[in-house]
Amino acid sequence: MSVVVFAVLSSFIASAVEFVEALTVVLAVGVTRQWRSTLLGAGTALVVLAALVAVLGLTIATFVPIETLRLVVGAVLIVFGLQWLTTAILRAGGARASRNEVANFGRQLASLAKEPPMPSTGMDWISFTVAFKGVLLEGLEIAFIVVTFGAAGGQLVPALIGAGLAGILVIGVGAAVRRPLARLPENQMKFGVGLMLVSFGTFWAGEGIGIAWPGSDMAILLLLAGYLLTSLLAVRTVAAALVRQAEQSPIRARQEAN
Amino acid sequence: MRYAIAFGRFWYDFLIGDRPELFIGPIAGLALVALLIQAGWSAASGLLLVGLVVASGGLGLARELTAVRVRSER
Numbered sequence: 001m002s003v004v005v006f007a008v009l010s011s012f013i014a015s016a017v018e019f020v021e022a023l024t025v026v027l028a029v030g031v032t033r034q035w036r037s038t039l040l041g042a043g044t045a046l047v048v049l050a051a052l053v054a055v056l057g058l059t060i061a062t063f064v065p066i067e068t069l070r071l072v073v074g075a076v077l078i079v080f081g082l083q084w085l086t087t088a089i090l091r092a093g094g095a096r097a098s099r100n101e102v103a104n105f106g107r108q109l110a111s112l113a114k115e116p117p118m119p120s121t122g123m124d125w126i127s128f129t130v131a132f133k134g135v136l137l138e139g140l141e142i143a144f145i146v147v148t149f150g151a152a153g154g155q156l157v158p159a160l161i162g163a164g165l166a167g168i169l170v171i172g173v174g175a176a177v178r179r180p181l182a183r184l185p186e187n188q189m190k191f192g193v194g195l196m197l198v199s200f201g202t203f204w205a206g207e208g209i210g211i212a213w214p215g216s217d218m219a220i221l222l223l224l225a226g227y228l229l230t231s232l233l234a235v236r237t238v239a240a241a242l243v244r245q246a247e248q249s250p251i252r253a254r255q256e257a258n
Numbered sequence: 259m260r261y262a263i264a265f266g267r268f269w270y271d272f273l274i275g276d277r278p279e280l281f282i283g284p285i286a287g288l289a290l291v292a293l294l295i296q297a298g299w300s301a302a303s304g305l306l307l308v309g310l311v312v313a314s315g316g317l318g319l320a321r322e323l324t325a326v327r328v329r330s331e332r
Contacts, residue, residue, distance in 0.1 A: 071288075078284040078311055079273055086280065086318045095326050140272075201284075202311055209292035211304045223308065230312055234319060245327050 003217060006196055007155035011162030014145045014193040017186055018138040019170035024101050024180045025134030028108030029127050031178075033115075037124040041131030046167075049139040053146050053160070060151040071208025073152035074201045080144070081197025088191035089231055093238025098187055101180035145197070152204050195231060199223040279321060283314025 022042070030038040060069065090096040118124045146163050150156025173181060203220050206213060213219035274281045287310030291303050 075285060075288055076273070078288075079281050082280045082284065082311070082315050082318065083275070083277065086277070086315050086322070089315075089319060090322055095322060198311065198315075202308060205284075205288055206291075206304055206307055209288060210295045210300070211291070211307065212300075213304055219304070226308060227312075234316070238319060238323065241323050242326070245323075245330065 003153050003155060003220070004158045006200065006220070007149045007153055007158040008162040010193055010196040010200075011142070011146050011149060011159040012166045013162075013189045014197075015142045015163040015166035016170055016184070017189050017193070018142050019167055020101065020181045020184055020186065021099075021104075022135045022138040023170055023174040024105050025108055025138075026131050027174065027178065027180060028105055028112060029130045029134075032109055032112045033118050033127040034124040037127035038131040040123075041128035041133075042135045044128075045132045045135035045139060048136060049143050053143050053150075056143075057147045057150045057156050060147065061154070061156065064151075066152075067208055069208075070152050070204040073148045074203070074205025074208055077148055077152075077197045077201030078205060079201075081194045081199075081201055083194075084190050085194030085198055085227075085231060088187050088194055089234045089238060091187045092191065092235045094242050095238050101182040101184075101186075105180040145193075149200070153200070191231070195224060195227050198227055202227075277318050277321070279317045280314060283317060284311050287311060287314065 026038055026042050029041075064072075087096065091098050112126075112130070115126050118126075142163050146156070146159040149159040170181065199220055202223050203213060215222070287307060290310065291307045294300070294306070295303050
């Protein structure tokens with residue numbers, strides 16, 4: 001039960017984060033160039049991603065032995081989850097700037113302004129390509145999470161449901177407001193997904209190398225709680241380290257000397 | 259060949275990028291714990307794995323903080 005809920009939650013939150021980033025690209029192209037070609041590019045990327053998930057997910061789950069699968073997928077989930085989690089910790093602690101969708105939207109607009117003018121009739125291949133590339137690149141992370149959860153945990157359908165719901169929600173809100181979704185608590189979402197990926201990754205990779213977790217599946221909750229506490233402590237430590245660095249910085253030392 | 263290199267580079271950036279410690283740490287940790295289990299030291303192997311994962315993340319954070327300090331000192 002807990003694995004199903006976490007599969008839906010993880011893929012929903014991770015997909016929402018990535019869909020918001022893809023939406024920024026699609027909106028920028030659509031607003032400045034041509035909606036038809038942009039939507040065709042984004043739609044084609046979604047079809048490619050769906051095919052990738054179906055082929056990879058089913059092939060891996062059918063042909064790779066479950067122990068090997070859990071070890072490999074678990075290891076990859078730990079690596080991937082640590083990247084998300086440490087980035088979120090650094091942002092929460094103030095060591096890295098938070099992602100700003102409005103600024104990213106502005107950068108996209110500036111970059112598109114340098115492109116050749118749009119053809120007066122027919123397909124605008126620049127709109128198609130930029131939207132296709134943006135959605136495909138952001139979507140690969142979604143596909144990756146869906147495939148890994150689907151294959152290692154036998155939760156392909158719940159993971160797909162989570163990703164699908166996130167897609168419907170983000171695309172729906174994006175279509176309604178027609179501007180980047182800057183108010184989303186992106187860092188908190190990244191923090192949560194990072195925690196889940198690292199917890200599941202540790203659990204599955206551990207099983208793959210022969211660790212007998214106490215309480216079986218319930219150990220995932222313990223891992224989650226342990227990583228959550230450690231991560232919250234890490235946020236405080238990063239923030240405190242930055243304060244210390246600021247107090248010891250040469251600029252401040254010079255100011256105090258003057 | 260060009261596509262193979264591009265494919266390899268994509269996966270390198272995707273999984274390793276500019277923070278190799280977040281890749282090497284957990285993989286080395288898993289290898290170490292697997293070896294210990296094979297040698298019959300399975301007690302607290304789960305805790306050891308968690309500790310090594312946390313240490314890898316901690317190393318990544320420490321490296322980033324050092325980079326922030328170096329940038330602010332320039």
